[in-house]
Amino acid sequence: MGLSLGERCGLVMQSDIRAMSIECARMGGINLSQGVCDTPVPPVVLQGAADAVMQGANIYTHHTGIRELREAIVAKQRRFTGVAFDAEREVVVSAGATGAMYCAFQALLNRGDEVIVFEPFYGYHVSTLRAVEAVPLFVPLDPSDGWSFRVEALEAAVTPKTKALLINTPANPSGKVFSCDELALLAEFAIRHDLFVFTDEMYEHFVFGGLSHVSMASMPGMRERTITISGLSKTFSVTGWRIGYALCDPRWAASIGYFNDLFYVCAASPLQVGVTAGLRLLGDDYYHGLAAEYEVRRDLFCAALAEAGLEPHVPQGAYYVLAGTERLPGATAREKAMHILRETGVASVPGSAFYHDGGGENLVRFCFAKESHVLEAACEKLLKLR
Ligand SMILES: Cc1ncc(COP(=O)(O)O)c(C=O)c1O
Structure with missing residues (x-):
């Protein structure tokens, strides 16, 4: 058969984010990789x-x-x-x-x-x-x-x-x-x-x-x-x-x-x-409340990351945090993210997913748009890395 995929398929591959989500589901872990918020809809x-x-x-x-x-x-x-x-x-x-x-x-x-x-x-x-x-x-x-x-x-x-x-x-x-x-x-x-x-x-x-x-x-x-x-x-x-x-x-x-x-x-x-x-x-109070609620989540989660030895780059906005992984074993961000998932059951995204050419190897990204009890459970689990 002489048929083949079009050339553009090489440009668009499964993202690391989806790959980590799949691996996390297989392990029954807490998925902080994908930007899926499970907070309530108004x-x-x-x-x-x-x-x-x-x-x-x-x-x-x-x-x-x-x-x-x-x-x-x-x-x-x-x-x-x-x-x-x-x-x-x-x-x-x-x-x-x-x-x-x-x-x-x-x-x-x-x-x-x-x-x-x-x-x-x-x-x-x-x-x-x-x-x-x-x-x-x-x-x-x-x-x-x-x-x-x-x-x-x-x-x-x-x-x-x-x-x-x-x-x-x-x-x-x-x-x-x-x-x-x-x-x-x-x-x-x-x-x-x-x-x-x-x-x-x-x-x-x-x-x-x-x-x-x-x-x-x-x-x-x-x-x-x-x-x-x-x-x-x-x-x-x-x-x-x-x-x-x-x-x-x-x-x-x-x-x-x-x-x-x-x-x-x-x-x-x-x-x-x-x-x-x-x-x-929805009035201004909804939008202000949203920011305030997520700021609490940010602070809670960044404090846990710092305690776990994953130095957070505390975000000014959005609902992700990049954390430093220098002290974790593994040669690449992917290996380090897998290490975190294996040891703690918490999924993150390798930092290399956000760089074009060999950057981000000492970073992983966590999404903190999770209901409080899920986030608290993730914080607890991450402390195993101490
Ligand atoms: C920066 C940014 N833009 C857009 C989107 C996706 O937006 P939508 O769900 O409206 O396609 C995301 C989702 O993670 C995002 O992080």
Whole structure:
């Protein structure tokens, strides 16, 4: 038989995250590898979706999402970031932020276009770039200096083929929250080199220690070149519902919407209604409560990591923590993560999953978006490493 897989299959492989989840399930361990939050869904969101199912919300919706949801998204965006979008022409509701990102790359990037990505990166960003045959250029974040970056490194990376900059704030896996000053530097850089900015703001409501999330589109001169991507997976603990969105200038949004129609047709109709109810009915106290609740989890978990001898890089946002594994046996991050799983029954992700070329070997990432009793059990088990 002369048949074979297409060449792109080599670019998209099973992620280490899924591999660790599978291994953890086989061992009956506590899975802190995947970013699956098992915290409760707000009842109004559940009720909204249940009512929609019972009332027959069964058919395709508009390819950019139901109008009520688009309006609720722009209202929330204005309330929290100060940026106004037009619900009719500047919002594309997609199959999660993942779907929105893929459609945005399809619409705006050509084969061979370069995109600057900060490292450590979220694996889906890089794999999705590769899936559209774009080329990631890596700029390091320095763990010893609060995950800072150097403008000189950005200048050294950029070439005439560079079309975009990708940022993720708050970031997975580092937990970095880009400051206003950093965003101003990046905005100036993007304008000077005429770049798009893709900004993944999935964890916008998970910001700790009195810091604030600043949206790139709110920076002067950035709105027209920024594609803001976010969604409700994390904010409402509905990762399996697959509701996310892109917000941007209509020149880009129209084509992003056509790709969304092609790949997904629309996001799940009754679930769009459910998250609309959440966006309409939940007040600031919900969002503030979320941040406060996760800050408690962060502090509890980071204290346990420190006690277990896995030095945590305490995150400013999102719900992951990278921890140092220098003192554990094993030559690679994968071996070290396996050691932790074997010894304690707690699954993490090898740090190498977040670096392109041999980085992250002394790091593992834990997800702390777990119900308190699960997190406490994991903390207890990790102390076996002392
Ligand atoms: C940075 C980041 N963006 C996007 C996603 C996925 O979002 P969605 O479930 O909306 O596709 C994740 C999930 O882990 C993430 O960490």
